[in-house]
Amino acid sequence: MKSTEEVKKNILNTAANLFYKQGYNSTGINQIIEESEIARASLYNHFKSKSDLLHAYLEDASKKWFDELYKYIADTEDPKEKILKMFDFRMERQIVNQYRGCPFIKAGAEIAQNDSLSFEIVDRNKMTFRDFILAIITDMKTDNNNLSKIEIADTLYMLLEGATVTASFQKNGEMMQRAKQIAKKLLY
Amino acid sequence: MKSTEEVKKNILNTAANLFYKQGYNSTGINQIIEESEIARASLYNHFKSKSDLLHAYLEDASKKWFDELYKYIADTEDPKEKILKMFDFRMERQIVNQYRGCPFIKAGAEIAQNDSLSFEIVDRNKMTFRDFILAIITDMKTDNNNLSKIEIADTLYMLLEGATVTASFQKNGEMMQRAKQIAKKLLY
DNA sequence: GTCTATATACGGATAGAC
DNA sequence: GTCTATCCGTATATAGAC
Structure with missing residues (x-):
């Protein structure tokens, strides 16, 4: 069958x-x-084992995560709008998932310290995301002569991670909304 | 005995x-x-149960966490230096703990969705910390007319959480150092 | 390759002796 | 209040039939 x-x-x-x-x-x-x-x-x-299944899950989920992100911002052209759409993307996902938080961070938080392969997959997911933000920032004119473009990208990345993890124990999207407002001010 | x-x-x-x-x-x-x-x-x-023990642990650890933080920054007077010392505090803890991440976020990430008491304790810990940052910022002169004081406090809070969680899967303090540099630029 | 039966260990929690 | 013995369920993984 x-x-x-x-x-x-x-x-x-x-x-x-x-x-x-x-x-x-x-x-x-x-x-x-x-x-x-x-x-x-x-x-x-x-x-071959339960942890093998975990690794397969993390790899697969990471691939799907980026597929969905790219689709979500596909028809947005303006770099600044693209960044803000990332906040929306993650907020919508959190609503759908009842604020369970980021699946990769969640997995990373409960695996054993010696499961280096899982940490590696999570790290790759997050750093690819950070680099993606940086690539968009690089295409952008910014008058923020206080922070470099790398620093702006890092800030946006950390705002997103910090806000998402906060949402996961507050069980609401308030901090994610605040993070988006801050991002807006940093970008314009 | x-x-x-x-x-x-x-x-x-x-x-x-x-x-x-x-x-x-x-x-x-x-x-x-x-x-x-x-x-x-x-x-x-x-x-009375294992989860009761978890709640007792979280409450106790939260109390001790703030005790240590207050002690760590006790002899620092300048508000901006106080903030930067918070980054040092968390970096030092991560080194000692081999980058296992924040204990409260770690616990929050693996408990069941219906264990609302644990989420509440974690939330209280984090929001007390956020309010503590805000109280310091309020005492401060800032020429950042782009972000409000609340937004600066939120940004610093999210930089710290985002950086700490990143350190927990990268197993190094690079992103925490970057976060501190960004904080420094935001404050001065 | 898929099936069922089973091996072995450990999970959380309680009963009743002292 | 502390002890040991034990209940019962579930954990991951494997063996051997089909």
């Missing part, structure tokens, strides 16, 4: 949802196989 | 270390009682 590749995708999708919503450590293999409606050994056929 | 209050403190200290270093979900009751060298039922005498 289902191809082996579909089985794998199915497992990955189920795991992605559970890992994000419940957390990695709070999600058991049993629940994943149950909700995927596949056999236990099928999971271990496609992924 | 040991008073009942000492037993409780002992359990709390052990749990604090393990919860922060290994994570809450990765730390079992068994390990806590073993390393505390107390009996299983003694733990349940002092704390």
Whole structure:
């Protein structure tokens, strides 16, 4: 009925949802196989361990995250508007996800200190995002002779991360709105 | 030999270390009682459940965190220097703790969505910190007529949170140093 | 490749002796 | 209040049939 590749995708999708919503450590293999409606050994056929599944999830989620971001700002031309749209992008995601916070930071916060591969994937995600912000800033005229373009990009990046993490325990988007207003003032 | 209050403190200290270093979900009751060298039922005498222990840990750690911060900046008078010392404070802690990140955000990232008490404690910790920054900024002359004092405080707060969380997956303090440089430029 | 059955360890929590 | 013994559920992972 289902191809082996579909089985794998199915497992990955189920795991992605559970890992994000419940957390990695709070999600058991049993629940994943149950909700995927596949056999236990099928999971271990496609992924050699639970942490292997975590790595696959993080890689896949990161790819999808950027795909969605690019799509979200695709028809925005003005660099400053592009930046502000990033705030909207992350705010909308947080609303949809009931302020569970950034999936990558969330995963990074609960994995063991020796799981360097997970940290690496999270780092790559965040630094790619930071570089993306910087690339947009570079295309921009700024009269902020106090901060360099790199510093502006870093500030925007940290505003976004700081605001998103704050939203995750406040369970509202107030700080994200404030961050956007600050960004607006920094840019204009 | 040991008073009942000492037993409780002992359990709390052990749990604090393990919860922060290994994570809450990765730390079992068994390990806590073993390393505390107390009996299983003694733990349940002092704390009615594992999550009760978590709440006690978060409250206690928050109190100690502010105690240490106040001590750290006690002999600094200049408001701007006080702010910069906060960056140093958090950087030093991250070095000591091998870049495990902020204990409150770390806990907030792995607890269940319905554990509202934990979120509340984390939120109180962070907003008290944000208000403390704002109080210092209020005492300050700023020529930044672009951002209001509240916005400056929010920016500094988010720079600190964003940088600390970034350090936790990069496993170095580079972004925290950058954040401090940016803060310096924002303040002077 | 997918299945079920099972191995083995540990999770949180409680009962009843002292 | 502290102790040990134990309950029951679930954890990750593997073996062997089909």
